[in-house]
Amino acid sequence: MDDNETPALEPDLTRDIFKQIWTRTAQEREGVGFQNTDAIDSEVGTGTSKKIRPTFANLHALKLSCELVRIFITETVRRAATIAEAEGDTKIEATHLERTLPQLLLDF
Known part of the structure; x- marks a missing residue:
């Protein structure tokens, strides 16, 4: 997407x-x-x-927050998909998402 x-x-x-x-x-x-x-x-x-x-x-702060959350979610799903693909899985599981969180928190 x-x-x-x-x-x-x-x-x-x-x-x-x-x-x-x-x-x-x-x-x-x-x-x-x-x-x-x-x-x-x-x-x-x-x-x-x-x-x-x-x-x-204010409205501008809310719009910016929405965009930051959207980017964070998109990046989380992309990284989890990469991990799932590397393991040969066709679905993203909770464990894939959990493994992305430490690095995401450091990056954002």
Whole structure:
């Protein structure tokens, strides 16, 4: 499949995923499990506490994030296919994907 044929990720989906992560992080920060809340808030400055400020991303940042995730997924599948082909397999298995992750994390 050519990169031009690869469907793009929707910015709304990316925003929803980010929003879920931001909400979970805020809940952890407010909960018992997160320590040193004062140190993090004091780095932001007076009146701009992370607890008070809403977290958001503009449209350009969301589009860029979508493109980066798309490239990451495409490269992961390509590398897993190479490994599967080298082993003589015709299908990409979870083990092929798992073997690509350490190098991908270093590359990206």
